[in-house]
Amino acid sequence: MLPDIFFHPLKPTQVLDTVYDQLGEPDEFGELTNESAARETVRQVLLDPRSQGDPGVFELAWELVDLYDDDELHDAVELLTEVLNAHPDQRFALGALRAAHRDAEGLVEMEALHRDMSFLLPERRDIRLYYLAPAFLAEQGQTDRGALLAREGAALARSLGLEEEAERIEERSPDPEHRQQSSARLGSAMEELLSAVRTAATPSGKRALGGERSSFRMAYLPAREYAKGLAEGLLDATFPLDHEDYRRELESSLHDSAELGRVSVVAIDLAEVDTFAKRTGRDPKRRSTRLAYLSTLPDKDAISWPPERNTPCWCTSQRKYKKCCGRPGFRDQPVPDRGRAILRVDGPQPLRVQVPSRIRLDRLHAVIDADAGAGGHYSFSVQDGEIDADQAPDATLSQLANEPGQSFGYHNGRDHRVTVEEIVPVDPADNQPRVI
Ligand SMILES: [Zn+2]
16 A cells, blocks of 8 residues: 555655655664565555656655565565566656666677667667666676776767766766766865865864865774764764664765765774773864864774675665665754754844754854845855855755864854854754744
8 A cells, every 4th residue: 555645646756755664773783674564565566556757756666676686686686577567658768777787698688689789879868778788797797898888878868858867877987088088077166165164174184174074084984883972972062863864864965975085984982082082182072072083093903984785884884885884865864953052143233042052054144144135245264265055955953063163264244254153952842943
């Protein structure tokens, strides 16, 4: 029985949120207890006649494969066959998806699909075949053939005016030149600005900004250490209560930071941080202390991010990355904000405000500036640069300052200095921004 929200109209891609809710929490063995229920929901949606013709069928089917373990791929392929029969209009995309999960056997199918498609007029060809075919061929040892196919697919997409699709093909291409091109595109001005703001908030980020696109690390507290840190008051209210939410946030910042250079995760032990803090005369409660401690650890302790999809997750859960912190949608779910930051705003009109510790900068602007509705121009500045809210819609306060004593600039025609006075824990439901 499909959940209620799927009655009229049925949008296959909207199913994903529900599916990941359905998956629930892993049990004591790290297995997702409701996996079969989630699979069943996806199966029903994919086979429901109302989803016929919707291009989201392919995306959903692609996600579905991730719900199967490697030793169950046979079942996944069988289901893909059913899906393929229910959606003959998506034969090339779904066929490529099925072929890509049949190891050496899939090579023949992939080549046959490619050949059949080449008989069609360019505008009738399904370029989604090229999302999977090049990487699959490379996996089977046919790297040159894969690279060739990716070039063909990207050229076809561009000739049809499908730039995003062309980029998606190139991102997955086994051709190193393609990869270079797609990472070069990421270096747009806005990306650089956003990155500057994101990284200016952490010493490791500042190191990364300082020079070459070198590697930098993030500290990670495994579940037991995290619980201890919360219990002993070593983690302030900007840290979520739920370890899963903490991993979600970390996965999300790892993802963002990977645009700047190589990223790795280092699991740290709070007893050792404490020893380090005593020896160097630092406060064991401060982020800066943990980061300083992190830089004393050898490279061999760092797990590089992202892990391969089928290797153990960086969070040491023993589960595969693709089923743990790397599963689709995981990092996109909102995390309750129980940290209330008290900010002092110095300038021509001094005031104090209380806001959630991860408030978006456009909302922070609205709290500080009573004329926000007038649409006047404003910006924020940190040590290493300026952030224009128009260009960084998702930037948050926590990226500018996340510890008492830190400050940043706010400019709305006049210049203000904003300092974090305090961060206190509150009920997330009662964490509304206001002037105090
Ligand atoms: Zn994980």
